[in-house]
Amino acid sequence: MRFLDVLLGRTRPVQPNLDVLFAVPSAADTLHAALDLRPTGTGAVCFKQPEGAAAAGARGDLTDLLTLSPDTRVTVSRDEYGYTWVTCTRTDHDLPALVTDLHAVNITLADAGFGPALLCTVIGFTTGDGRRLGLVYLFKRGTVYPFAPTGAQRRDTTLELQVRAELGADIPTEPDLSRWFPIWGTPVP
Numbered sequence: 001m002r003f004l005d006v007l008l009g010r011t012r013p014v015q016p017n018l019d020v021l022f023a024v025p026s027a028a029d030t031l032h033a034a035l036d037l038r039p040t041g042t043g044a045v046c047f048k049q050p051e052g053a054a055a056a057g058a059r060g061d062l063t064d065l066l067t068l069s070p071d072t073r074v075t076v077s078r079d080e081y082g083y084t085w086v087t088c089t090r091t092d093h094d095l096p097a098l099v100t101d102l103h104a105v106n107i108t109l110a111d112a113g114f115g116p117a118l119l120c121t122v123i124g125f126t127t128g129d130g131r132r133l134g135l136v137y138l139f140k141r142g143t144v145y146p147f148a149p150t151g152a153q154r155r156d157t158t159l160e161l162q163v164r165a166e167l168g169a170d171i172p173t174e175p176d177l178s179r180w181f182p183i184w185g186t187p188v189p
Contacts, residue, residue: 017142018103018106018107018110020137020142020143020144020171020172021099021102021103021106021121021137022099022103023170023171023172024095024099024123024135024144024171025095025096025099026170026171027135027144027167027170027171028095028125030166030167030168030170031125031163031166031167034162034166035127035159035162035163035166036127036128037125037126037127037133037163038125038126038127038128039093039095039098039123039124039125040093040124040125040126040188041089041090041091041092041093041094041095041098041124042087042088042089042090042098042123042124042187042188043087043088043098043099043101043102043121043122043123043124043188044085044086044087044088044102044121044122044186044187044188045085045086045102045105045106045109045118045120045121046079046083046084046085046118046119046120046121046122046183046186047083047084047086047109047114047117047118047119048082048083048084048117048119049078049082049083049084049117069097069101071090071091071092071094071097072088072089072090072091072097072101073088073089073091074086074087074088074089075087075089075187077187079185079186080185083119085186085187086105087187087188088101088102088105095123098123099123102121102123106118106121106139115139118139119139120136120137120138120139120183121136121137121139122134122135122136122137122147122183122186122188123135123137123188124188127159131148131150131156131159132148132149132150133146133147133148133159133160133163134146134147134148134149134183134186134188135147135163135171136180136181136183138174138179141174141179142172143172143173143174143175144167144171144172144173144174145160145164145173145174145179145180146159146160146163146164146167146180147160147180147181147182147183148160148163149182149184149186152184153182153184155182160180
């Protein structure tokens with residue numbers, strides 16, 4: 001950051017550290033052993049949809065890239081807040097392949113100049129008794145936090161804290177609990 005930027009209070013956008021996503025499969029092994037959490041095979045990337053020809057081109061590139069695999073189903077949706085969700089579902093529930101798919105979505109958007117518009121990536125998990133959990137990667141922080149919705153505007157904070165304790169050194173977990181934002185209505189189960 002330059003001296004004048006500091007004086008005027010301007011900040012430069014943080015570039016996402018997408019390599020953190022590749023730590024999720026090993027963290028998933030830990031979560032499975034400790035809490036019986038299993039990947040659902042679904043993950044999504046959330047971003048603020050830019051307008052224009054470049055955005056349409058990036059969206060086309062994403063669809064072309066991800067439809068190359070017969071095991072990946074891709075859907076694009078928009079939530080009530082105007083954010084776009086690119087959801088990847090793997091029929092084979094292959095978590096390393098899902099992480100690679102999500103990484104490809106993020107890289108395609110970042111290379112198209114939309115890196116600052118990336119909000120989060122969510123990877124879905126479920127327990128044997130049907131509880132749901134999403135591991136949420138925050139681009140601006142480079143950290144992950146658990147989000148366990150239980151119904152309309154309700155969450156299982158006990159499960160979230162158990163997941164945080166189990167993740168330990170496997171993956172950089174967001175230390176500031178006030179940044180564990182609920183993401184209601186996410187397409188990831």
